[in-house]
Amino acid sequence: MSYTPNIIGFACQWCTYAGADLAGNLRAKYPPSIKLIKVPCSGRVEPEYVMEAFAQGADGVLVGGCHIGDCHYKNGNHKTSRRMMILSKLLEDSGFDAKRLRLEWISGAEGYRFAEVAEEFTKELQEMGPNPIKGGK
C-alpha cells in the first residue's frame, strides 16, 4: 500500500534546520512528506511534543540536532539523546512502533544527508503503513 506519510520534524535551528535549507540550495530532491518545526536546540523538544504529534496522527516524527560535540549550546543534544532513548522505550512498552520516531544528527553542512534521511524515513513509513492512532482521532 502506498500512501503519503505525514512526518513532523523538530529541527534545531543551527544544524538540522540549516541542513534542510542547504538541501534546498543544492536542489536535492526528497518527498514533500516532511514538514519542519524550527526549535532553537533539539534540547527544546519535549517528549510530550512527540507524543502529541503521534496522538494527533502524525505518521512519523523526526528529531534533528547537531552532531554530538557540535552543539551550539555545548551539550543540549546530549539531553535530547537521552530523552528520546527513554521515550522510544516508553513507546515500545505501550505497543507503539518506536521506529516511527527517528533521532538524527544532521549538521548545517549536510544538505544531501537531510534529503537522504527524509527519503529513507518516508519509504520506511510507507512500508509500515499509516499511524494506527490516526483513525481514532
Next chain:
Amino acid sequence: MAKVGVYVCHCGSNIASVIDVSAVRDFAAELPGVVLARKDLFMCADSGQELIMQDVRDGLVDRVVVAACTPRTHEPIFRAALERAGLNKYLFEMANIRDQGSWVHGQDHAGATEKAKKIVASAVGKACNLEPLEDKFVEVTDAALVIGGGIGGITAALELANMGHKTYLVEKQPSIGGVMAQLDKTFPTNDCSACILTPKMVEVYNHPNIETYTYAEVDDVEGYIGNFKVKIRHKQTYVDWKKCTGCGDCASKCIGKAADEFNGGLSERRAAYIMFPQAVPKKAVIDMDHCINCGGRDIGTLPKVNQKTGKLILAPCEKACPAHAIDRSIAYDPNGDIQEVEVGSIVVATGYQVMDKGWFKEMAPESPNVITALQLERIISATGPSEGKLVRPSDKEKPHTITFVSCMGSRDEHFHTYCSRFCCMYMIKQARLLKEKYPDLVINMHFIDVRSAGKDYDEYYTGARKMGINFFKGKVGGLEMLPDDKLRVLAYDMEGGENIEYVSDLVVLATAVELPADATTLAQKLGIQFCGANFFRELHPKLGPVETATEGLFLAGCCQGPKDIPDTVSQAKGAAAAAAVPLAQGKVRIEPIISEVITELCSGCGICVPLCPYQAISMRTVEDRPRAQIEMSACKGCGVCTSACPSGAIVLHGYKEEQIFAQIEALTA
C-alpha cells in the same frame, strides 16, 4: 483575537514555478485568525515590504506571516519592516516554502503545494500565539581578542588597534608570524616573505593598543557579544622573559635536542631555543619535553655544590645566560599562568597545517628525499637549514631532477574532496625560483590541472611555462625507492596519452591544507561549528563570510577554508571591521528569545539548575521557599531547562509550549 496577515511570495519563479501560489494564498485566507492573505512577486523587495507595512499602518493586521524563503536569512528583513510600521517585530513568523519547499520538491508540484499550505498553517498557528517582546541592550567592553598570530591575526589586530580599540593578540607559538614566516618568497610578485611580514610583526608588537601574548592559548571563553570573559593560559617558558634579551646564548650551550618544527623537521634545534632568528618577540623558551636536566638541575630544585671547588653546579643554560633570565631553582608551574581578559568581540585566525607525507603510502614517505612543499620552502629559504642552497635531505647534494606532485590529499575522495587552493601557485613559485637560480635543473611538475585564478596569477603560470619547466597533466601513481636514495616516478601524461617513468632526485608533495588537530578543542570552547570540509563554518557562504553563528565571533584566514595570503589579508580586514562594529556602537542588542521562570509555578525542585550549559540558573528564596531564577544576560535561549521543568514553570519566549502545540496541531490537521 489576533489579526494575522499572510503574505505569500513568488520569489520570482523560484517558488511560483513549482508551488501554486494563488492556491496557497486562498487556503491561508480561510485559516482561523487570518484576516487577509496577499501574494507578491518579491515580498522582500521594497514593494513587498510596503504591502505589509501599509496593512499594519492601516490597523488591518497585528500579526504577520510571510511564506517565502528561510528565516535564517530573511527574518531580520521583515522584522525590521514591522518595526518601521510601528508593530512589535516579534509578532512575525516565516513559512519556509522555498528552501524547504519548491527547491526540493520540483518533481511533485501538487505535493509541494499541499506541503506549503501545511507550513503556512503551522506558521499561522504559531503567529496567533505570539506575544510582543522587547530587545535588551547591554554595554560593550571596548576591547577585542584575536586568536592566532599569523598574517591573518596580525592584520586583524592591527586594523582593530588602528581603529582605537584595545586588542589582545594570542599566539600559541613563542613567536608570531605563523606559516608565512616559514616561507621564502611569495607569489605572484616573488616578494621576500620575511621582508613584507617582519615589519608587520614588529608593528603589532609595539602598537600601543595591542597586547601580544605569545606561547599562550585560549583556555576558556564565557559570555556573549559585547561581554566575553576569556581565560588565556600563558604556557610555561621556564625563562624570565622580562630579563631575556634574545641573545641565544642558552640555545648555543644547550645539549637537549629536538626536531626543529620551524624548519619542518629538516634540522635540529635545542631544548632551549629561540623559534627563528626574526622571532617577535625574540625570547627563548625551554622545551621541557626535550630538556635533559643537565647537572641534575631539575626545575624547582636547588643546585648541587661541587665538593672540590665549593661552587654551585648550574645547568649550561643558566650559566650561559648573561641576563640571568634562567633560574632552574624556581618551582615553575608546568601549567603556566592563567590571565583573564574581558573583550567585546573575538576574531579567530588560527590558520592551518599541511598533511603529513606519511598518509601517502604509495609516495615512498619513508624516503628522506620525498618532502612536503613547506619543507622545500625551508630548504630554499635563506634562513633555512641549508641557508637557501638547494640540497637533497639524504646527502646534502644538489639534485639534478626535481619532481612536484600536486593534489596530495586534496580533490581526493580518500582524504579531502576540496581544492586546497594555493598549492598550484606555490609549486609554480618554487619551480620558478629554482629555475632562475639553477637553469640546468630539470623540473617536472604533475598536475590534475593548474588552478591559477587570481590577480596576475595566470600570467605567472604562463611565464613559468616559458622558462623551460615541464608541466604534465595527469596524476603520479606512485614512487619507487631506488639505490642512492633516488626515486622512480610512475606517472601518467594525459596529453601524450601514455605512462611515463623517470628517475628523480627529489620529490615535492603539495599536501592538502587542513585544520590543525587542536583547532577542534578551541572550536568547542568558542562554540564554533564545522563545515562539510571540516573547517570553521561561517554564518553564510556568500553574505556572511567572516561572521559565525555566534554573535561577536568572527573568522579570518585558513581556519575558515584554504586561502592564499591576499585573500587571508582581505578577510582579516573584513573580520576586523565586523568585530569593530559592536565596539564602536558601545551597546549591543540581546534578542529576547530567552527563558524565564514563572515564580508562582516553580516548585523549587532545582532540576533545571545543573542542566543549564551556561550556569545561568540559580536558586533564590521567595517567601521562605526555594525558587529558580534565570540570569537574563547569561541565558542563550536553548530551552533545555524549559523542556525539563516538571511544573511547566519555565517559558522560552519565542518557542513557548502553546506556540509549538499550535504548530503540531496545524501540521496534523
